[in-house]
Amino acid sequence: MSEPAAASVVPTTDPSTYLPSQPISGDLTDQMLQTDFWTDELVAAAGIPIVDIPFVTIGGGIGSFVTVDYLRIAGVPTSQMRVLSTLDFPWQTYEYLTRVSQVPRPERIRSDSASRPDNIWGFPSYAVSEAIQKKTLAPLWSVFAEPIFTDYYTPKAGHVFENLERESNRIAYNEMLVKGLVRIVRRRYGGGYFTILTPPEGASATKRVAFRSQYVHIAVGYPGLKFLPELQRYRTENNDYRHIVNAYEAHEHVYERLVQTPSTVLVRGGGIVASRILQRLMDDREKYGAQTNIVHLFRTYINGTNDGYGNEGDARPGGGRTRTFMRRRGENGWAYQGFNYPKSVWGGQLKAQVRKLDGEQRAELYKRMGGTNTPWRKSWQRQMNQGRREGWYNVVVGTVEDMQPSGERILNQVRTAQGVVPLEVDFVIDCTGLEADIAEHRLLKDLLDHGGASRNPVGRLNVDRNFELIGTASGSGTLYASGATTLGGYFPGVDTFLGLQVAAQEIYGDLAKRGFCKRIGPVRSTLQWWKWLAGSAP
Amino acid sequence: MLPTLNGRLQTRIFMLVVFGSLVTLVLTPVLPGDPDHGTTFIILATVLVLGIVWELIYHGIQQFRWEKDWPTMFGLITILNEGALVWLLVDAGVVPGIDEGSVPFWAFFIDFSVIWFVIWVWTNGPMRVPLIRWRFFGGRIV
Numbered sequence: 050m051s052e053p054a055a056a057s058v059v060p061t062t063d064p065s066t067y068l069p070s071q072p073i074s075g076d077l078t079d080q081m082l083q084t085d086f087w088t089d090e091l092v093a094a095a096g097i098p099i100v101d102i103p104f105v106t107i108g109g110g111i112g113s114f115v116t117v118d119y120l121r122i123a124g125v126p127t128s129q130m131r132v133l134s135t136l137d138f139p140w141q142t143y144e145y146l147t148r149v150s151q152v153p154r155p156e157r158i159r160s161d162s163a164s165r166p167d168n169i170w171g172f173p174s175y176a177v178s179e180a181i182q183k184k185t186l187a188p189l190w191s192v193f194a195e196p197i198f199t200d201y202y203t204p205k206a207g208h209v210f211e212n213l214e215r216e217s218n219r220i221a222y223n224e225m226l227v228k229g230l231v232r233i234v235r236r237r238y239g240g241g242y243f244t245i246l247t248p249p250e251g252a253s254a255t256k257r258v259a260f261r262s263q264y265v266h267i268a269v270g271y272p273g274l275k276f277l278p279e280l281q282r283y284r285t286e287n288n289d290y291r292h293i294v295n296a297y298e299a300h301e302h303v304y305e306r307l308v309q310t311p312s313t314v315l316v317r318g319g320g321i322v323a324s325r326i327l328q329r330l331m332d333d334r335e336k337y338g339a340q341t342n343i344v345h346l347f348r349t350y351i352n353g354t355n356d357g358y359g360n361e362g363d364a365r366p367g368g369g370r371t372r373t374f375m376r377r378r379g380e381n382g383w384a385y386q387g388f389n390y391p392k393s394v395w396g397g398q399l400k401a402q403v404r405k406l407d408g409e410q411r412a413e414l415y416k417r418m419g420g421t422n423t424p425w426r427k428s429w430q431r432q433m434n435q436g437r438r439e440g441w442y443n444v445v446v447g448t449v450e451d452m453q454p455s456g457e458r459i460l461n462q463v464r465t466a467q468g469v470v471p472l473e474v475d476f477v478i479d480c481t482g483l484e485a486d487i488a489e490h491r492l493l494k495d496l497l498d499h500g501g502a503s504r505n506p507v508g509r510l511n512v513d514r515n516f517e518l519i520g521t522a523s524g525s526g527t528l529y530a531s532g533a534t535t536l537g538g539y540f541p542g543v544d545t546f547l548g549l550q551v552a553a554q555e556i557y558g559d560l561a562k563r564g565f566c567k568r569i570g571p572v573r574s575t576l577q578w579w580k581w582l583a584g585s586a587p
Numbered sequence: 588m589l590p591t592l593n594g595r596l597q598t599r600i601f602m603l604v605v606f607g608s609l610v611t612l613v614l615t616p617v618l619p620g621d622p623d624h625g626t627t628f629i630i631l632a633t634v635l636v637l638g639i640v641w642e643l644i645y646h647g648i649q650q651f652r653w654e655k656d657w658p659t660m661f662g663l664i665t666i667l668n669e670g671a672l673v674w675l676l677v678d679a680g681v682v683p684g685i686d687e688g689s690v691p692f693w694a695f696f697i698d699f700s701v702i703w704f705v706i707w708v709w710t711n712g713p714m715r716v717p718l719i720r721w722r723f724f725g726g727r728i729v
């Protein structure tokens with residue numbers, strides 16, 4: 050299990066494993082921690098070895114991957130870039146999160162056919178490659194008819210990972226990977242930055258290594274797991290981590306128990322993760338004859354057309370009326386939407402619109418098109434309808450006031466419109482959210498305190514249209530950030546494969562202007578695409 | 588596609604000028620009823636001019652969609668309304684430079700369908716190869 054304060058949501062990257070038990074030389078000094086701009090002498094005096102490299106990207110997840118992919122295609126050799134990461138391969142965190150939240154390799158993910166982190170062009174799309182690989186027209190029909198006659202086509206997780214591996218080999222990703230946990234990034238006196246890495250035990254003679262670079266990119270993903278406070282309290286007070294689980298942590302034991310013993314499960318949340326968990330519970334009923342009773346708790350019950358402020362018909366604090374041109378479908382508690390934002394934020398009207406908005410206005414539009422939602426999928430509808438008919442899938446609307454152990458079970462007091470009702474269940478699966486505040490990430494907190502970074506209208510890292518972290522420039526050096534930590538900026542879809550590629554394109558463009566890489570014009574782009582197709586190095 | 592109004596218009600003009608012209612040039616000599624290049628290019632120009640009006644209409648329709656997208660299928664089936672209108676105008680002799688009833692239906696049908704299909708396929712994939720910004724900027728070329 051991972052602690053919310055850890056740098057990563059993957060349990061294996063426990064920061065303590067990077068802290069050697071023996072005091073060894075080359076550590077950060079108090080003077081360094083108190084100084085916003087470091088001189089070369091300051092770092093050298095601390096006994097920290099300095100490695101010169103023009104570009105480092107911190108994180109080593111999908112965000113770092115697509116960024117170095119762009120730069121490799123723009124002609125940057127591997128010797129000019131380093132990926133600083135605790136991960137062995139870029140899709141490690143993503144694969145972990147999707148697997149525990151019930152998207153194993155054979156299942157389909159959420160994003161669409163042209164969201165290809167292994168291919169900057171998005172062509173051929175996943176549907177085309179799947180059609181060729183499997184010799185079937187079905188994926189092509191699907192992308193043709195979506196979303197009118199079919200659900201949106203989405204690729205299988207395994208297909209995505211295999212192709213990422215291919216691209217990773219093609220661009221020689223491993224030559225750039227340096228393993229370790231990044232502790233801090235500080236501006237360098239005279240320009241550029243120092244990035245302090247704590248390598249795994251035994252990998253270095255010193256406790257820290259400093260990377261001196263002109264450009265830094267930060268893509269550290271989710272700051273941490275966020276549990277609902279009442280669930281967290283129950284878990285710690287009763288030392289019960291078995292019956293109350295978060296969808297983003299390993300919880301196979303729950304499904305194993307459910308197949309053996311008829312039980313009642315409380316599912317909390319109304320997003321895609323709740324849909325996935327319900328699918329698993331319902332699949333297990335169908336396949337293994339589990340006798341699971343499902344109680345689904347919605348905090349907000351969507352009953353028709355809606356937007357991020359809620360139902361069209363309800364009182365909408367701050368939301369005014371739903372706009373005729375800005376409302377989505379919903380029913381049975383859910384708000385329906387293919388992707389985590391309306392599709393055009395990744396390239397069309399909404400992208401162009403938000404790019405022009407600042408402050409309050411931007412926050413308002415984010416709110417209006419936001420809100421928890423899930424795709425309408427035929428198979429999910431069928432299962433839920435069956436559950437409603439047969440009485441083993443029930444919905445409750447409200448909030449949990451209190452939770453107490455009751456023998457082996459958990460007694461919840463749920464505040465509903467009809468008053469407080471008791472609800473006794475065997476398991477609770479929390480599907481309500483992943484994201485903690487950015488200040489819970491030590492590296493990001495330090496950038497806010499000492500690096501000149503600030504928060505945007507929705508409280509995350511404030512980046513410009515080119516994904517430069519506003520306020521952090523250092524001489525001719527630039528600090529960029531992309532991914533979930535930058536949500537709320539001039540481009541909404543940041544925390545997705547395609548969003549990370551949009552960001553990577555902006556970052557590449559900025560670096561091309563600064564002379565770090567070549568421009569990917571029509572000729573270079575076409576030649577590089579052929580190389581991609583042939584599988585030869587960029 | 589995720590077009591903006593500006594992107595729609597630019598893409599429409601670019602596609603018809605580049606691929607429309609290429610196909611028209613190559614295809615005209617083999618069309619039934621031997622229409623000359625003058626006629627087929629006037630038809631192409633008609634498609635372009637009317638297309639700009641159609642794009643305004645499509646943009647309006649798109650506003651009713653929460654996603655503000657333009658599904659792949661719409662790009663193909665709009666061949667029906669656009670093709671029908673151009674044919675009616677061509678056949679009725681309303682288009683300047685083309686006499687009433689002078690263009691054989693099958694010549695028009697083949698020419699129009701091939702152009703449409705080539706452009707539709709190109710827009711839904713290969714276009715992203717030379718122009719990496721195009722799909723992220725609503726179909727704008729400049």
Ligand SMILES: Cc1cc2nc3c(=O)[nH]c(=O)nc-3n(C[C@H](O)[C@H](O)[C@H](O)COP(=O)(O)OP(=O)(O)OC[C@H]3O[C@@H](n4cnc5c(N)ncnc54)[C@H](O)[C@@H]3O)c2cc1C
Nearest residue numbers: 057108110111112142158159160230231269270532545546
């Ligand atoms: C269940 C689930 C399903 C999703 N499905 C989709 C989908 O279908 N399509 C889609 O486009 N998006 C999807 N997303 C969003 C997806 O997670 C992102 O698109 C993408 O994986 C984020 O990449 P990233 O690089 O920002 O973060 P990550 O891939 O998480 O990588 C960041 C990594 O940085 C490392 N790190 C953190 N701090 C430090 C440090 N101090 N030093 C060194 N390393 C550090 C951590 O190990 C972390 O794993 C999904 C998300 C979830 C949770």
